[in-house]
Amino acid sequence: MERNSQLHRQVALMRQSLFDQGYLDEQFVQLEELQDDANPNFVEEVVTLYYRDSARLIASIEQALDKSPLDFNKLDSYMHQFKGSSSSIGGRKVKAECAQFREYCRAGNGEG
Amino acid sequence: MSTLTSSCSWKAGDGVSDQFPAGLRVLVVDDDPTCLRILEKMLKTCQYQVTTCSRSDVALSTLRDNKNGFDIVLSDVHMPDMDGFKLLEHIGLEMDLPVIMMSADDGKQVVMKGVTHGACDYLIKPIRIEALKNIWQHVVRKRKNEWKELEQCGSVEDGDRPQKHLEDVDYSSTANEGSWKSGKRRKEEEDDAEERDDSSTLKKPRVVWSVELHQQFVSAVNQLGIDKAVPKKILELMNVPGLTRENVASHLQKYRLYLRRLSGVPQHQAGVNSSFIGTQDAGFGAISSLNGYEIQALAATGQLAPQSLATLQAAGLGRSAGKSGISIPMLDQRNLFSFDNPKLRFGEGQSQQNLGTNSKQANLLHGIPTTMEPKQLVNLQQSAQSFGSMSMPVHTHGAQSSSLLMPMGQPQARRHVISESGSSRPPVLQANMGQSIMSTGLVGQALGRSGTAENGRGLGHNAILQTSSAMNFPMNQVSDAPVSSFPIQSTFPTSKGGYPEDVNSSIIKGPGGGMPSYDILHDLQQIRSNDWEFQNVGVTFDTSQPGNSVQGNIDTSGLLLVHQGLSSGQSSNGHNRNISAAGKSLLSADGNRQVTTPNVGQPPTSLVDNPVQIKTEGFPDMSYQAVLYPEHYSQEDIMNAFLKQQQGIGPPDSEFEFDGFSVNNIPV
Numbered sequence: 001m002e003r004n005s006q007l008h009r010q011v012a013l014m015r016q017s018l019f020d021q022g023y024l025d026e027q028f029v030q031l032e033e034l035q036d037d038a039n040p041n042f043v044e045e046v047v048t049l050y051y052r053d054s055a056r057l058i059a060s061i062e063q064a065l066d067k068s069p070l071d072f073n074k075l076d077s078y079m080h081q082f083k084g085s086s087s088s089i090g091g092r093k094v095k096a097e098c099a100q101f102r103e104y105c106r107a108g109n110g111e112g
Numbered sequence: 113m114s115t116l117t118s119s120c121s122w123k124a125g126d127g128v129s130d131q132f133p134a135g136l137r138v139l140v141v142d143d144d145p146t147c148l149r150i151l152e153k154m155l156k157t158c159q160y161q162v163t164t165c166s167r168s169d170v171a172l173s174t175l176r177d178n179k180n181g182f183d184i185v186l187s188d189v190h191m192p193d194m195d196g197f198k199l200l201e202h203i204g205l206e207m208d209l210p211v212i213m214m215s216a217d218d219g220k221q222v223v224m225k226g227v228t229h230g231a232c233d234y235l236i237k238p239i240r241i242e243a244l245k246n247i248w249q250h251v252v253r254k255r256k257n258e259w260k261e262l263e264q265c266g267s268v269e270d271g272d273r274p275q276k277h278l279e280d281v282d283y284s285s286t287a288n289e290g291s292w293k294s295g296k297r298r299k300e301e302e303d304d305a306e307e308r309d310d311s312s313t314l315k316k317p318r319v320v321w322s323v324e325l326h327q328q329f330v331s332a333v334n335q336l337g338i339d340k341a342v343p344k345k346i347l348e349l350m351n352v353p354g355l356t357r358e359n360v361a362s363h364l365q366k367y368r369l370y371l372r373r374l375s376g377v378p379q380h381q382a383g384v385n386s387s388f389i390g391t392q393d394a395g396f397g398a399i400s401s402l403n404g405y406e407i408q409a410l411a412a413t414g415q416l417a418p419q420s421l422a423t424l425q426a427a428g429l430g431r432s433a434g435k436s437g438i439s440i441p442m443l444d445q446r447n448l449f450s451f452d453n454p455k456l457r458f459g460e461g462q463s464q465q466n467l468g469t470n471s472k473q474a475n476l477l478h479g480i481p482t483t484m485e486p487k488q489l490v491n492l493q494q495s496a497q498s499f500g501s502m503s504m505p506v507h508t509h510g511a512q513s514s515s516l517l518m519p520m521g522q523p524q525a526r527r528h529v530i531s532e533s534g535s536s537r538p539p540v541l542q543a544n545m546g547q548s549i550m551s552t553g554l555v556g557q558a559l560g561r562s563g564t565a566e567n568g569r570g571l572g573h574n575a576i577l578q579t580s581s582a583m584n585f586p587m588n589q590v591s592d593a594p595v596s597s598f599p600i601q602s603t604f605p606t607s608k609g610g611y612p613e614d615v616n617s618s619i620i621k622g623p624g625g626g627m628p629s630y631d632i633l634h635d636l637q638q639i640r641s642n643d644w645e646f647q648n649v650g651v652t653f654d655t656s657q658p659g660n661s662v663q664g665n666i667d668t669s670g671l672l673l674v675h676q677g678l679s680s681g682q683s684s685n686g687h688n689r690n691i692s693a694a695g696k697s698l699l700s701a702d703g704n705r706q707v708t709t710p711n712v713g714q715p716p717t718s719l720v721d722n723p724v725q726i727k728t729e730g731f732p733d734m735s736y737q738a739v740l741y742p743e744h745y746s747q748e749d750i751m752n753a754f755l756k757q758q759q760g761i762g763p764p765d766s767e768f769e770f771d772g773f774s775v776n777n778i779p780v
Contacts, residue, residue: 027238034153034241042153050146080190084216085146087238 021093028090050089057082072105079105134159136248137181141171141199142188142214147237151186154241168194175207179320182209183251184232189215189222197229204230205366206321208258210250214239262358321363325352329363338368 018024035042061078064071083098085091138160142148148164155162163182165171168191175182185203189196200211210232215222218236226234232250235243321329332349333341343361350360 027240030238030241031150034150034157046146046149046153049149053145077190080216081144084190084237085144087216088144088147088150090238 023093024090025092026090027087027092031089046089050085050091054082054085057085076102076105136160136251137183138162138186138247139171139175139182139184140164140186141168141191141196142166142186143191143193144188147188147214147239151239151244154239154244157241158245160244167191168196168199171199172202175203175209179207182207184247185209185211186235186247187211187213189213189217189226197225200226200229200231208254210254212247212250325350325355326363328352329360329367333364333367 015024019028031043031046057078061075061082064075064078079098079102083095083102086094086098136158138155140148140151140155140162142151142164143166145166148166152162152164163174165174168187171185171187175185187196187199187203191199196213196215200213203209203211211230212233212235213226213231214235214237216237223234232254233247328350329346332346335349336342336345341364343357343364346364347355347357347360
């Protein structure tokens with residue numbers, strides 16, 4: 001069907017751009033490979049899980065950021081968790097940001 | 113939230129499936145649901161049977177409920193309810209399953225910690241499916257070791273120990289393994305096919321050391337007295353149908369190690385300690401995990417157990433006296449079981465801290481530790497007192513050998529740990545070391561070593577430790593640590609005579625984590641150089657080495673002591689034997705242990721190294737010897753640090769000269 005193939009193409013384009021822009025990396029490809037007929041929605045499932053989990057994590061991070069003085073240790077551990085999740089699904093950019101955030105935490109840089 | 117999902121039906125009690133590695137039963141523990149889901153899918157793709165949980169307590173209870181329901185465990189390092197390493201220790205102790213750690217954190221320290229705690233492997237997140245495809249190798253390896261140990265209990269050469277190949281973490285072990293690998297590899301290859309099949313059939317059903325069973329065990333041991341606690345008698349006393357002597361033996365080994373560990377390393381030692389402790393912790397952790405002591409592991413090591421344990425204890429005890437400095441740190445590490453209480457004795461001041469840690473660790477032990485505690489304390493005290501005089505060189509030797517033995521027996525998982533922890537743990541654990549060899553010196557070492565390596569072995573060692581050291585100190589501290597009561601650490605010498613026998617016979621399982629048991633071997637080798645001073649050092653570090661040289665290196669343990677100073681450590685396992693002989697003479701000569709304490713402090717590093725190397729081998733056999741001194745100098749450093757600390761702690765142990773526990777010498 002035309003509509004379908006059009007949508008497919010759009011999705012494919014979008015996906016490619018995500019890769020190009022560095023949002024996603026090889027790990028995502030691995031996830032895709034895991035998907036098969038038996039689990040057709042695997043990737044979707046995983047990503048949904050990820051979003052839910054990270055939303056929760058981000059909320060706690062925000063909370064921690066509101067406090068003062070900043071508890072860098074806690075922030076660091078949040079970041080570590082977030083980084084782990086992101087890297088598992090291939091969220092490269094997010095992972096990089098997390099790493100950066102952690103650097104700031106280590107340096108005690110609240111502004112960063 | 114704790115979710116437990118089971119992908120397929122369990123293969124009950126079945127060792128290896130026909131389509132191995134398909135059907136491997138994996139348990140995954142991770143608090144991150146995303147990761148958990150991904151891993152589950154990946155593992156299923158590898159055709160494994162997957163069970164997931166997001167909480168450690170759920171995981172542990174699942175494992176306990178299905179004793180033989182899993183082949184391997186994958187665990188995340190950072191978890192909210194329980195630290196991944198603690199979980200690792202528990203599993204290792206109770207079920208002796210291969211455990212793989214995972215984390216996004218790839219820092220060397222963390223990975224090292226994994227190794228020392230006995231992890232079979234360490235994967236960095238994001239996990240690739242290729243990495244998961246190979247995890248079955250750890251299962252096979254472990255089984256093979258256990259099988260072989262059972263078969264060769266008591267035989268020194270343990271060439272079949274497959275070398276663990278860590279994918280991500282490849283510390284010294286590779287270096288060590290390399291040397292003896294060739295010999296072993298050949299053997300392994302031949303036997304591999306058979307073993308695969310045989311292991312499932314030959315493998316004795318794992319004996320689960322439940323709390324009651326362990327209680328019975330401990331009371332039997334106490335009744336007999338740590339020194340005299342030989343598996344046969346314990347078995348009779350326990351009167352449990354279906355329990356074999358090997359089961360008891362290996363359990364005893366672990367127990368001794370545990371004791372040694374408890375009395376071992378004080379953690380507060382500075383800087384160096386941290387690394388040292390880290391290793392020790394691993395060792396201790398292993399010990400603590402002894403609670404579960406898997407019988408197989410024990411059985412394997414068990415062979416060494418009765419005697420080696422004795423020696424180890426003696427060594428441990430003896431050493432602790434001398435090494436107070438070191439022992440304390442070790443004890444701390446051991447907290448889990450307070451096996452190494454004796455060690456703590458010396459460092460009382462230091463040990464205080466250690467004990468604290470020990471107690472913490474001990475807490476982890478479920479059930480068993482607590483029960484053991486009172487008894488152990490008693491034992492330890494008694495033994496400690498008897499050995500109080502550190503001058504029991506004989507014992508230390510014994511301990512060493514035993515410890516050496518012990519470590520060898522230990523599953524390979526420990527190997528890595530051993531190398532690391534070896535140095536830190538009181539060699540005493542080495543109890544495995546054939547008592548004959550080093551009697552006092554060895555014992556101390558063995559005990560010391562075993563601390564780290566032997567998770568299971570600790571038990572055996574502890575016994576030794578108790579006798580040797582009057583380290584009652586650890587006991588006090590470790591309120592939780594059940595085993596803490598074993599003051600063993602301090603005096604190894606006591607057990608000397610008795611343990612050597614065991615040491616020889618039992619194959620020292622490589623301490624879980626680079627157990628110090630190897631140190632004994634290492635030490636033994638060292639002894640050749642007649643560095644009596646080092647003996648102490650050797651002893652302490654034996655834990656890492658003992659494992660290697662245990663096989664017959666009981667003597668070496670004594671030698672190790674001597675060699676403590678020897679950085680040469682490189683002596684092959686074969687040397688250990690010789691060394692042991694020499695060591696003995698040295699040791700005996702040194703009866704009063706006038707070992708130049710100052711030297712001890714220094715050589716330890718070298719010795720430490722060796723033990724570490726030895727440990728990596730994990731096999732007490734000659735194979736270890738060759739490997740003994742391989743490459744791990746990190747351990748040496750650790751040991752040095754440790755020694756330094758210890759020295760400062762206790763009275764100069766020159767008399768001890770346990771096998772290498774340079775506890776005395778170690779300037780704090």
